[in-house]
Amino acid sequence: MPYTLSDKILMAHSGKKDIRPGEFIEAELDIALGNDITAPFAIEEFRRSGVKKVFNNKKIVLVPDHFAPAKDLKSANQCKILADFAKDQNILNYFEVGCMGIEHALLPEKGLVFPGNLVIGADSHTCTYGALGCFATGVGSTDLARAFIDGKCWFKVPSTIKFVYKGKLNKWVGGKDLILYTIGKIGVDGAIEKVMEFKGPVIDKLGMDGRFTMSNMAIEAGGITGIIEPDEITWEYVKQSHKSQAGHKSQVTSHKKEKIDLRSDKDAHYEKTYEWDVSKLEPLVACPHLPSNVQPVSELSGITLDQVVIGSCTNGRISDLRLAAKILKGKKVKPGLRLIIIPATQKIYLECVKEGLAEIFVKAGGVFSTPTCGPCLGGHMGILTEGERCLATTNRNFIGRMGSPKSEVYLAGPAVAAASAVKGRIVHPEDL
Amino acid sequence: MILKGKALKFGNDINTDDIIAAKYLVTTDEKELGKHCMENISPDFSAKAGPGDIVVAGKNFGCGSSREHAPRALKGCGISAVIARSFAGIFFRNSINVGMPFLQLEEADEIKEGDLLEIDLGSGIIKNLSANRTYKTEPFPEFLQQIVNEGGLMNWVKKCIK
Numbered sequence: 001m002p003y004t005l006s007d008k009i010l011m012a013h014s015g016k017k018d019i020r021p022g023e024f025i026e027a028e029l030d031i032a033l034g035n036d037i038t039a040p041f042a043i044e045e046f047r048r049s050g051v052k053k054v055f056n057n058k059k060i061v062l063v064p065d066h067f068a069p070a071k072d073l074k075s076a077n078q079c080k081i082l083a084d085f086a087k088d089q090n091i092l093n094y095f096e097v098g099c100m101g102i103e104h105a106l107l108p109e110k111g112l113v114f115p116g117n118l119v120i121g122a123d124s125h126t127c128t129y130g131a132l133g134c135f136a137t138g139v140g141s142t143d144l145a146r147a148f149i150d151g152k153c154w155f156k157v158p159s160t161i162k163f164v165y166k167g168k169l170n171k172w173v174g175g176k177d178l179i180l181y182t183i184g185k186i187g188v189d190g191a192i193e194k195v196m197e198f199k200g201p202v203i204d205k206l207g208m209d210g211r212f213t214m215s216n217m218a219i220e221a222g223g224i225t226g227i228i229e230p231d232e233i234t235w236e237y238v239k240q241s242h243k244s245q246a247g248h249k250s251q252v253t254s255h256k257k258e259k260i261d262l263r264s265d266k267d268a269h270y271e272k273t274y275e276w277d278v279s280k281l282e283p284l285v286a287c288p289h290l291p292s293n294v295q296p297v298s299e300l301s302g303i304t305l306d307q308v309v310i311g312s313c314t315n316g317r318i319s320d321l322r323l324a325a326k327i328l329k330g331k332k333v334k335p336g337l338r339l340i341i342i343p344a345t346q347k348i349y350l351e352c353v354k355e356g357l358a359e360i361f362v363k364a365g366g367v368f369s370t371p372t373c374g375p376c377l378g379g380h381m382g383i384l385t386e387g388e389r390c391l392a393t394t395n396r397n398f399i400g401r402m403g404s405p406k407s408e409v410y411l412a413g414p415a416v417a418a419a420s421a422v423k424g425r426i427v428h429p430e431d432l
Numbered sequence: 433m434i435l436k437g438k439a440l441k442f443g444n445d446i447n448t449d450d451i452i453a454a455k456y457l458v459t460t461d462e463k464e465l466g467k468h469c470m471e472n473i474s475p476d477f478s479a480k481a482g483p484g485d486i487v488v489a490g491k492n493f494g495c496g497s498s499r500e501h502a503p504r505a506l507k508g509c510g511i512s513a514v515i516a517r518s519f520a521g522i523f524f525r526n527s528i529n530v531g532m533p534f535l536q537l538e539e540a541d542e543i544k545e546g547d548l549l550e551i552d553l554g555s556g557i558i559k560n561l562s563a564n565r566t567y568k569t570e571p572f573p574e575f576l577q578q579i580v581n582e583g584g585l586m587n588w589v590k591k592c593i594k
Binding site for chain 1: 445447449450453454455457458459460472473491492495496497498499500501504518520521522524525526529530573575576579584585586589590593
């Protein structure tokens with residue numbers, strides 16, 4: 001029987017010799033993740049279960065990143081629940097403020113997720129790790145509580161939709177534009193409970209950061225994960241992230257022993273295949289209030305902005321910030337506009353300092369912040385009031401996502417965001 | 433189990449930020465979450481929702497964030513079930529796991545705001561008492577029904593590990 005990459009990972013982790021879409025399976029997890037918003041429920045449920053010890057203190061990852069550094073008293077309580085639980089259970093992969101980063105940038109960087117892994121996270125953007133060739137998906141807090149107990153999770157085996165990207169990308173067009181294009185084409189429910197498999201010559205040339213951006217937003221089309229077959233780019237990234245963590249006590253060494261062939265079989269069954277030539281694509285922007293409401297940037301150039309946010313688990317990685325800095329170098333943010341730049345992890349923060357990007361951002365008149373999910377979900381560090389409009393490199397532009405239900409969020413990549421911050425309105429980076 | 437309540441209607445793609453905004457995700461208290469349920473899109477919702485009332489929506493209900501606070505907020509303000517044309521994946525599993533009843537109904541659009549509904553969860557039959565119409569929904573697959581019968585995932589797991 002031919003299988004997709006997703007099938008192969010689920011088979012290897014459930015001990016099944018064959019699986020079919022629609023079937024329910026129980027599978028063993030490599031990593032289970034929670035954050036300051038979702039883990040408190042899971043910890044409460046775990047304690048209520050009466051089980052004394054978590055199944056494995058290396059395979060649970062806890063990251064206070066959403067409202068951390070704690071934005072108020074209630075958030076401080078939530079963060080403390082994580083810290084206390086980590087101490088109590090000797091959870092080795094608990095990342096305190098100062099070590100932490102936005103979870104979906106942090107886990108790959110720390111070498112905690114590998115090609116072929118099965119990963120759940122009580123956060124919908126856990127699908128990000130699909131870029132490494134993982135089956136990684138967002139679940140709820142009760143799923144996480146259950147994983148604390150026995151390291152397992154139930155799945156309805158998904159079918160896979162194949163997305164093939166052909167041609168050559170224009171200047172200023174990257175992973176964000178590819179995924180916005182995809183969501184614009186298939187809609188916010190275009191891949192409900194399906195695996196989205198991204199491939200083709202454009203993906204082969206895309207760097208890891210661009211791939212993470214694409215997989216990150218698979219959930220915005222309803223996808224269970226956005227998977228990419230590992231190639232040389234992937235293995236080089238994995239090698240580097242491992243090297244940087246070598247000898248660390250939290251290093252997970254006992255990942256799935258079975259050798260998984262990390263490619264979809266040639267004749268594997270796909271529920272659907274989309275094939276697009278993206279050579280003519282220009283930078284895209286998702287307008288309020290759905291990520292599928294996508295327009296070419298040139299059609300939106302009159303729209304004025306009060307705030308620009310560059311960061312998040314979607315676009316807060318070093319290549320995103322290098323791109324933003326390239327545009328902002330020697331320029332000033334439009335007076336009256338707030339530019340907020342948030343590197344996704346401490347490592348990225350330090351790279352920005354060393355490479356002089358931090359200086360460029362500050363001199364341009366931007367705020368350069370410690371890692372946090374912060375404004376993306378209307379937490380802190382850039383809340384919008386009534387009537388305000390923001391362009392962000394984040395992933396959701398739902399009503400009230402960044403604050404007031406009477407504010408507006410537009411989504412784009414870092415190049416459009418940086419250029420728009422200078423002009424004070426949405427612009428094509430070429431127009432600077 | 434028989435559930436009875438009035439229909440509270442919503443459109444397509446109701447996301448979990450709509451159901452409970454992130455600023456309220458600083459508690460695990462369902463009643464507290466319930467006070468702010470649907471606040472961004474329907475500010476008087478929690479005041480309007482009576483015990484047992486039923487949310488009726490279009491396609492892709494519960495899309496977006498994985499926050500389990502969403503089905504819990506609905507429970508917290510007294511909602512007894514959700515009927516929608518389709519559900520987003522994570523909301524689907526969260527509802528199974530926390531024991532929030534939900535039914536997929538292609539004809540959900542036919543139900544009007546305020547209609548009195550009666551749901552027989554055992555048979556999957558929905559009666560619209562106001563419009564005198566009856567709908568039959570698909571039962572859950574056996575695996576999910578077992579979790580539902582145990583009252584949610586944690587009870588089911590406890591039974592499995594005994």
